[in-house]
Structure formats: structure tokens, C-alpha cells
Amino acid sequence: MSASHVVSSKRTTGESGGEIVRYTLSERVHHWLGSLFYIYCLITGLAFWSPYMYWLAAIVGGGPTARFWHPWFGLAFTVSMVWMYKMWQGDVATSADDRGWSEGIKYYIENEDEKLPAVGRFNYGQKLFFWLMLYGVILLLLSGLGLWFVESIPGSLRWLRYLAVTVHVVAALATIGAFIIHVYMSVFMEPESFHAMIRGSVSAAWARTYHRLWYEKVTGDKSDPERRYR
Amino acid sequence: MSQATLSIRQISGHAGAAPGENVERDYQVCKLIDTTTCIGCKACEVACLEWNGYTFTDTVFDNSYQTMPETAWNYWNLIKFNEHERADGSITLLMRKDQCMHCADPGCLKACPADGAIVQYTNGIVDFQQQNCIGCGYCVSGCPFDIPKFNPTTKKMFKCTLCVDRVSEGLEPACIKSCPTGCLHFGSKEDMVDLAETRAKQLRENYGIKEAGVYDPAGVGGTGVIYVLHDVNNPEAYGGLPKDPRIPWVVRFWKGPAKWIGNLAMLGGLLGVTLHYLRYGPKEVPVDVHEEDAKDVNGGKP
Numbered sequence: 001m002s003a004s005h006v007v008s009s010k011r012t013t014g015e016s017g018g019e020i021v022r023y024t025l026s027e028r029v030h031h032w033l034g035s036l037f038y039i040y041c042l043i044t045g046l047a048f049w050s051p052y053m054y055w056l057a058a059i060v061g062g063g064p065t066a067r068f069w070h071p072w073f074g075l076a077f078t079v080s081m082v083w084m085y086k087m088w089q090g091d092v093a094t095s096a097d098d099r100g101w102s103e104g105i106k107y108y109i110e111n112e113d114e115k116l117p118a119v120g121r122f123n124y125g126q127k128l129f130f131w132l133m134l135y136g137v138i139l140l141l142l143s144g145l146g147l148w149f150v151e152s153i154p155g156s157l158r159w160l161r162y163l164a165v166t167v168h169v170v171a172a173l174a175t176i177g178a179f180i181i182h183v184y185m186s187v188f189m190e191p192e193s194f195h196a197m198i199r200g201s202v203s204a205a206w207a208r209t210y211h212r213l214w215y216e217k218v219t220g221d222k223s224d225p226e227r228r229y230r
Numbered sequence: 231m232s233q234a235t236l237s238i239r240q241i242s243g244h245a246g247a248a249p250g251e252n253v254e255r256d257y258q259v260c261k262l263i264d265t266t267t268c269i270g271c272k273a274c275e276v277a278c279l280e281w282n283g284y285t286f287t288d289t290v291f292d293n294s295y296q297t298m299p300e301t302a303w304n305y306w307n308l309i310k311f312n313e314h315e316r317a318d319g320s321i322t323l324l325m326r327k328d329q330c331m332h333c334a335d336p337g338c339l340k341a342c343p344a345d346g347a348i349v350q351y352t353n354g355i356v357d358f359q360q361q362n363c364i365g366c367g368y369c370v371s372g373c374p375f376d377i378p379k380f381n382p383t384t385k386k387m388f389k390c391t392l393c394v395d396r397v398s399e400g401l402e403p404a405c406i407k408s409c410p411t412g413c414l415h416f417g418s419k420e421d422m423v424d425l426a427e428t429r430a431k432q433l434r435e436n437y438g439i440k441e442a443g444v445y446d447p448a449g450v451g452g453t454g455v456i457y458v459l460h461d462v463n464n465p466e467a468y469g470g471l472p473k474d475p476r477i478p479w480v481v482r483f484w485k486g487p488a489k490w491i492g493n494l495a496m497l498g499g500l501l502g503v504t505l506h507y508l509r510y511g512p513k514e515v516p517v518d519v520h521e522e523d524a525k526d527v528n529g530g531k532p
């Protein structure tokens with residue numbers, strides 16, 4: 001396992017650290033497929049959400065087209081999330097170590113990561129994001145079916161129509177909040193993780209600093225746990 | 231070219247006042263349905279189909295006179311039959327012409343997300359504009375009368391237009407024109423309410439129908455279609471006419487405060503991450519400070 005995660009390059013044997021495979025090609029493809037489906041639903045969903053954002057429908061072909069594809073892209077996103085669950089279920093399972101991390105989340109926010117306990121492949125925040133999206137998509141699917149086939153809900157059970165609207169809105173807003181943080185974190189706050197999702201690899205130094213347990217697992221390097229990077 | 235349906239403000243080269251100047255017209259139109267004189271002949275159903283260009287579809291027989299369980303996208307006008315048992319055990323057949331109620335406060339319009347897909351004219355008619363409709367079905371959730379219906383072929387919503395095309399030309403709706411008993415009336419809202427109250431009073435005082443009254447529900451601001459009912463306290467007996475219809479509070483909240491709460495939350499999120507970036511910046515890509523350890527990254531392995 002460890003060998004397959006170490007990229008053989010000049011840097012692995014050379015001067016300063018080396019590169020480690022963070023996301024395989026399959027993982028990257030599934031991530032970007034999921035993001036495509038989600039962003040389509042986001043754009044069209046915001047268009048249906050507010051008249052001030054209805055123009056967003058125009059960039060994907062107009063209101064009726066947006067309405068036609070929104071549920072299908074939603075279904076595709078659901079499949080995508082299930083796929084990612086199968087792919088990452090071992091890595092996103094919360095562990096006992098997560099408690100310490102969540103208690104010290106202040107240090108993470110303030111970029112004082114050295115005060116945080118060592119984390120595995122994903123930190124607790126990343127795990128929370130995953131679970132929020134997974135449960136979010138389940139709620140969006142169930143309520144979305146109610147909105148999609150609203151006429152199939154008889155008038156005598158109209159409370160189900162109202163429930164579907166409420167759940168869809170709340171779940172969508174929750175995922176949007178998570179999505180904003182996710183994009184900010186990966187693109188702006190930790191640019192190396194964005195690079196990892198594009199090209200697949202991270203520097204050993206980065207892995208060791210921010211995901212030490214994972215680093216130790218894939219490299220077998222447990223030397224000097226007190227070693228710090230600046 | 232003159233527009234006969236518009237009222238004129240001023241005319242060029244014209245001596246004296248413009249014709250019709252200072253005339254006040256009651257623009258609010260209304261359909262009155264007197265269920266006590268309806269005989270359930272369905273002439274209004276036929277007239278509706280004919281005027282609006284729909285052909286008959288298969289009827290659904292459910293051991294009653296009713297053509298089908300509810301209105302359809304291409305069947306906007308349906309008489310609902312109900313064998314109602316009176317308090318004394320006798321049976322009466324209640325018949326009510328069901329169609330869009332043209333609410334003063336229309337739930338369909340409130341729920342609709344598509345620009346211009348539903349309009350309410352100043353005369354009170356609520357009309358779907360299919361060229362702007364995206365077929366999302368939100369209007370179904372907004373309507374307390376369960377009226378808008380989806381056309382699966384065109385993916386647009388349809389319902390009774392109160393014959394807006396006829397009314398705007400000064401004609402009465404097709405259903406009104408076809409009614410053989412005169413249980414259907416059409417005119418200004420004021421006149422129709424007056425006529426309905428007079429009829430209800432007549433029923434109460436001359437026919438001993440003590441609960442007779444007018445159905446013009448205040449919860450949706452009054453409607454452009456009003457009923458005279460034998461028992462105004464039990465509208466549900468007339469094929470499920472809701473007693474106190476209102477735009478569902480969920481729809482009101484969704485289209486009101488929730489919109490602003492949600493938008494502010496989204497903006498807040500964007501603002502929050504921006505401020506975080508300005509205050510703390512990115513997590514730095516670490517540089518190994520222990521130069522001497524650098525070769526050791528593979529755990530001592532070569």
C-alpha cells in the first residue's frame with residue numbers, strides 16, 4: 001500500500017521531501033463529475049429560488065430547459081455521492097481522534113495547526129463536509145421526488161407537498177453553506193489540496209504537516225513525530 | 231386604429247371631453263355559481279372544451295355522474311357530484327361546478343418562480359402564460375384548491391382562464407353562455423356578490439334553507455368565482471370545497487422571510503470566507519526546516 005502512494009520522482013529520493021499520491025485518477029474523476037452535477041443543480045436551483053437570480057437559468061439554456069434537467073442532474077449527483085461514499089467510506093468514518101480535533105477547531109481556523117492533534121487522510125472538518133453532503137443529497141432526493149411528481153401527491157396529503165418544499169429548501173441551503181466553505185478551503189485556504197484534486201499528488205511535507213497519520217501510514221515514516229515544518 | 235377595449239384619456243383635434251371621460255368602471259369581474267339551481271347537465275363542461283379547443287378525453291366511471299375525479303390540464307371545468315346525507319337521513323345530490331377560483335390573493339402566483347408565467351389582471355382574472363411557464367409545478371403547492379394541472383407533452387401548467395380572451399372582448403365566459411338553468415352568472419364582483427346575497431336571503435327566508443349563504447372565502451382575499459351554497463357552513467360536502475382556504479403558510483414563509491434569510495445566509499457565507507482569508511490567509515505550504523532530515527522522508531528506505 002505504502003509503495004503505491006509514493007510517486008517515484010526525483011523529489012522522493014532527492015533533496016526536499018518528495019510527492020505523495022493523495023487522490024487517484026478514479027477519485028479525481030468522480031470528484032469532478034460530482035461537482036459538475038452539483039454546480040448544475042446549484043445554478044438552476046438558485047434560479048428557481050429567487051426572481052433576482054432567475055437570470056442564472058439563461059446561462060444553462062433558459063427556464064424550461066433548466067427545469068427539465070435539474071432533477072436529472074440531481075439524480076446523477078445522488079449516484080455520484082453514493083459512489084464517493086463507496087470510495088471513501090473508510091476514510092470519512094469518524095474516529096475517536098476527531099473529538100480532540102473538533103475541540104481545537106479554533107486553532108485550525110486561525111492557522112495554528114501545530115496545536116492540533118495529528119489527523120488521518122481527512123480531518124474532522126472534511127469528514128463533516130462529506131456527511132453533510134451525503135445526508136443532504138438523500139434529503140434533496142426524497143424531497144425532490146415530491147417536487148418532481150407533485151401532482152402524484154393527492155390533495156388530501158397536501159402536507160407532503162409542503163414538507164417537500166421545506167426539506168428541499170433547508171437541505172439545499174445547508175449544502176450551499178458547506179459548498180462555500182469547501183471551495184474556499186480547498187482553493188484559497190489550502191491551495192495544495194486543490195492541486196491534489198487536479199494532479200493527484202501533494203508534497204510529503206504538506207502531508208506530514210496536515211495529515212500526519214495518513215502520511216505515516218502511506219510512507220511508513222514514523223520518525224521524529226515532533227518534527228515540525230514551518 | 232382605435233382600441234375599443236381601452237378607455238381613452240385624450241383625443242387629438244377633438245372638441246369637448248373624450249368619450250367616457252370621468253366614467254368609473256368596475257373592473258373586478260366575477261362568476262357566480264348558484265349550486266341550488268344547478269342540474270348537473272354538464273353543458274358548461276362541453277362549452278369550456280369547445281371554446282378552448284380541447285377534444286373530449288375518456289371519462290372515468292366511478293358509480294357517479296361525475297365525468298372524472300378532478301379537473302385535468304385539458305379539462306378545466308368539472309361538475310363535482312356528491313350524494314350527501316342530510317341530518318334527517320334523507321339524501322340530496324349536491325352538484326358544484328369546479329374550476330379555478332381566481333383568488334384575489336393567488337397562491338399559484340405567489341409560489342411561481344418563473345418571470346411572467348402567472349399574471350393577475352386588474353379585473354381579477356388570474357391567467358397562466360404558458361410561453362413563460364417552466365413546468366416546475368410550484369403552483370400546485372401554492373393553490374389551496376388543487377387546480378393547476380401539468381401537461382406532460384408541452385411540460386406547461388394549465389387551468390381555467392375565466393375565458394380571458396372572451397372577457398377582454400366584452401363577452402361572458404363560455405360556461406356562463408351555455409348554462410340552461412341560469413345558475414351561472416357573470417358580471418362585476420360587486421353585482422355578483424349582491425345577487426348572491428339576495429339569492430341566499432331568498433333561500434333562507436322563502437325556502438326554509440336556513441344555512442344558505444355565499445362562499446367568497448376571505449382567507450384568499452375573496453375569489454373571482456363565488457358560490458351560493460345550501461349549507462355555507464359545510465362547503466366540504468360539495469366535492470371538497472375547502473372551508474377556509476388560504477395560501478399555505480409554508481408557501482408564504484418560503485416565498486417571504488425564507489428568501490431573505492437564505493440569501494443573507496449565502497451572502498454571509500461568502501463574506502465570512504473572504505474576511506477569513508483577509509485575516510488569516512492561506513495555510514502555508516510547509517518547508518522542511520530540518521534540512522538534514524530531508525532525505526529521510528521515505529522512513530529510512532532508499
